[in-house]
Amino acid sequence: MSTHTSPAAGPDAPAQPQGGRHAAGPGRAGRDGGLGGVARRVSLGRPGDPRWARPGLWGVLALAAVLYVWALGRNGHANEYYAAAILSGTRSWKAFFFGALDAGSFITVDKPPLALWVMGLPARIFGFGTWSMLLPQAAAGVAAVAVLHSAVRRAMPGGYGHAAALVAALAMTLTPITVAINRDNNPDTLLVLLLVLAAWFCQEAVRTGRMRALVVSAVLVGLAFNTKMLQAYLVLPAFAPLYLVMAPGTSLRRLGHLLAAGAALVVSSAWWMVIVDLWPASDRPYVGGSTDNSVRDLVIGYNGLGRIFGSGGGRGGGGMGFGGEAGAWRLFNDIMAGQISWLLPFAVIALVAGLALTARGPLRDTRIALLLWGGWLAVHYVVFSFSSGTFHPYYSTAMAPAVAALTGLGGVLGWRAYRRSRAWSWVLPAGIAVTGAWAFTVLRRSTDFVPWLAWTVAAITVTAVAGLLLARLGPRLRLRVAAVALAAGLAAGLAGPAAYALTPLGSAVNGTNPTAGPAGSGGFGGMRGGFPGGAREGGPEGDGGPPGGTPGQNSQQGTTGDAVPGARYGLPADGVRGGGPDGAMDQQMIEYLRRNLDGATWLVAVSGAQGASSVILSTGLPVIAMGGFTGSDPAMTVDRLDGLVSSGRLRYVMTGGGQGGPDGGGSQVTEWVRANCAAVKASEYGGSTDRSLYRCG
Structure with missing residues (x-):
């Protein structure tokens, strides 16, 4: 993980051009002008960027696109509940606006409609079908990876920032539950994109003290609220205090900015709710999930406190344990561990060590990023672990950006400390060792799933840790040995999640509770043949057709002429x-x-x-x-x-x-x-x- 940073200037200084394609020189401005210059910057990055940085980003985004799009058509209607609402929205603008399940607008789905709008507009343009519904989801997943990369890159100077961003983007791309949900039509994919965008702007606001960036962040959280209601607000305990404490300017100025952002948050969150609740009840659909036909009740009850406390006798939860029993170790149990937990131990180590390593010195932007993503992770961990209401494994995809960002930032900070400080040189080997040990534990829980992988991960982890420790004993070739060991440690840490992340590509997604991994790892996820499939036996086997299709038509029927509508969906x-x-x-x-x-x-x-x-x-x-x-x-x-x-x-x-x-x-x-x-x-x-x-x- 070497960089192009000048040793004399130090890794905290901006990277210096080292010649070659990115070297500045006479006529550079002229050569970079026009379409050719734009194409070079898009493909190779800005002058001074490491040569591997932009191609590496494109490679990760391409990998994300493959994981999220490959054989997407076989997923059929995915979650039929949302698919029916999307189809109904293509038949009626009234149903579209309210998010009604049926085109006659009798009752809405139990979520606000923003995600349905994002999937429904292409369905209106190209016709309702698997591809027109799910391709926007996959695109949103890829976009979230790109935004996370940008946020992490801006948090560290020079080549270190590019390296951290690339690791973070790769870690998020390979998060198994993220792959599964990005191939489905649940609203969580759009929720994650909006919240990562909000984090990007919040980070900029804290760094610069600009109110405009903070207001944009608040508006994005408000849009996320109109995607999945109160879950969107879980980032606020991380965002608001961080700005109040660390943004430039006086305390009064920061407080004023927060009040302005709060007003923007209220407006961007409440506008649809206010319209619906003020609309005559006799002329609109019943608000699904509510007890009194109001969005207000839906926010507070079914999609709010009911999810946390399991109140309401099953309305909003009732303790339905799709993700296992509530408690501090829920995210590490047999259902959840393979979905999200692979890099959680490393993220915690990275957060604690990173804050210590950046407590003094010039890395203020890095410290801001650590606090932002660390706060995001802490709040989500507590809520997801201890909530007594309905908890599906795919909710945990909201943790993936924070885990990935901390992994990237912490990994690079650990490498930096390993090279500079003997006192802190243990952090990186310790993080790799813990990560490898946990990966071995998770993989051994399903001994029939790629049985050689657990032992391979263990062997590579031991080799990587030994290489890092031995490289500290002598000066000869120690940097090269350490770099190879670091690469091996990264491969060991990502091998397990990568194996799980590939499984959703092998069969139809279980639309109501998508999971990744081997048979049985998803609890209620419904696995078959070693791959996650539908909850109903005999799910679709074809890979669907191109975008389009007639509304109401089986989106996988294509030209096969199924005699029975819905037969190919395991009905x-x-x-x-x-x-x-x-x-x-x-x-x-x-x-x-x-x-x-x-x-x-x-x-x-x-x-x-x-x-x-x-x-x-x-x-x-x-x-x-x-x-x-x-x-x-x-x-x-x-x-x-x-x-x-x-x-x-x-x-x-x-x-x-x-x-x-x-x-x-x-x-x-x-x-x-x-x-x-x-x-x-x-x-x-x-x-x-x-x-x-x-x-x-």
């Missing part, structure tokens, strides 16, 4: 999930409903979003999810159902479905349906078993 062979005691709505029933739509807005009303999403994606028609995502939203009332039926907008209702929704057995809605609607016999639509389908008009 029941005779239809799609719906309501009813067996949880499925067969194809004959769907065709019967289509034939008898008779001008109604909704094809049918079912108990919850799982069944509704499948039918929406299969038919392209609006379907009511009476109980929302959890099946327990009080969205459907007797008066509302009576009004829909009386106006002719809804003719069929399917009760039951086993989700415990308001339409479940014994509820007022179900009693009204049974009292006022006629049961549809299986013989009417050609089925073999009677379902809980009722004709109400």
Whole structure:
């Protein structure tokens, strides 16, 4: 990890040109003018940059693009819940704005709609399909890597900054859970991009004291709030105190800047919420996930305190342990360790040692970056470890930028200390040793997954640590030996996450709970064949087609002519999930409903979003999810159902479905349906078993 920094000037000084392609000289300005000069700067970097810096960045971004895009089409609809909302948004601008699950705008999804907008606009332009929906996600993932690289590079001078940035970008690219989520349509991908951008501007604001950068950072956090609500605010305990303490200027000036940024944060966070809550409830969809049809309740409850404390009887969590039992070691358990924890020990060592190494001297920008990313990591670690509500492994992708940044900064600071200070020369070998030992532990938990890799990592780690220690004993070739040992240590530290990161490329993503790694490592992730797949057996095997497709069409159907919509997504062979005691709505029933739509807005009303999403994606028609995502939203009332039926907008209702929704057995809605609607016999639509389908008009 050598640099082009002049030894005389010291590594803290700006890098000096060393000749060759980046050397300044007569006529350089003229040669760099025009398109040719721009192309050279884009491909090779600025004058004075190390020769390897820009090509290395392009290489990492190319690797990220491959990991996030390869065979992306096989992921089909990914998370059908969000896919149905995206499809509905292509059919109705009202549904698009509110983030409604159905084009008739009966109920919204349980998140704000910004991520749906980002995926939905290409779907409106090119047609709804796998590629038009998921390619923006992959692009956002690559962009987040590039922004992180820029932030880390600006935190250290000269070649050291480029080296730290490259390591950070590579570490984030290879984070297994990040690869998995960037191939899915959950909102976390956009959340991470917006928060990394916010961190970039916050870092600049602290470094320069400029209010404009701080306000932009606040606006970006506000946009992130409109992606996943209160999770976006987890960065604020790191950002705000850092600016207040370390930014240039008087305390009063810094406080004034923070107040201005706070105002910008409120506006950029609340505008959509205010519009929705002020909109007449009778003329907009019910706010999914809320108890009182308000976004305010959704923010505080289901997507707020419910996630942390598990309150609400399952609404917003209820302690659903997709990521394992809450506690200090949650992120290191059998479910989570392979997703995010590989470099966590090194990041902690890097943070502590880095703050000590930069406590004095000229590395103020580096200290700012360490505090920013360290604060980010600490807050996320505490919340994710101890939250009692629903916790999915993919939430931890929000930790990846901080872990990666600290790894890059700490690794280079450790190398710098190793070369300069005998007292601190132990930091880098210790970090590599701990990282290798933890990687060996994680890999040995799944002994049938690349069984030779754990022992290879252990051997390389021992060699790297021994090389670094021996290189301190004698001057001969010690720098070269140490450099080789450092490279070996980096390879050992990234080998485990790289192996896990490759697995999502081998099969369809489990859209509702994407994970990476070998069979069983993802808990509820649903692995098969050693690769993460769908939660349903027999998921899609094709790799899909190009962007486009007709709204409502199976996005993997292409020209194969699947006879049954949804069959290639592992749905029941005779239809799609719906309501009813067996949880499925067969194809004959769907065709019967289509034939008898008779001008109604909704094809049918079912108990919850799982069944509704499948039918929406299969038919392209609006379907009511009476109980929302959890099946327990009080969205459907007797008066509302009576009004829909009386106006002719809804003719069929399917009760039951086993989700415990308001339409479940014994509820007022179900009693009204049974009292006022006629049961549809299986013989009417050609089925073999009677379902809980009722004709109400």
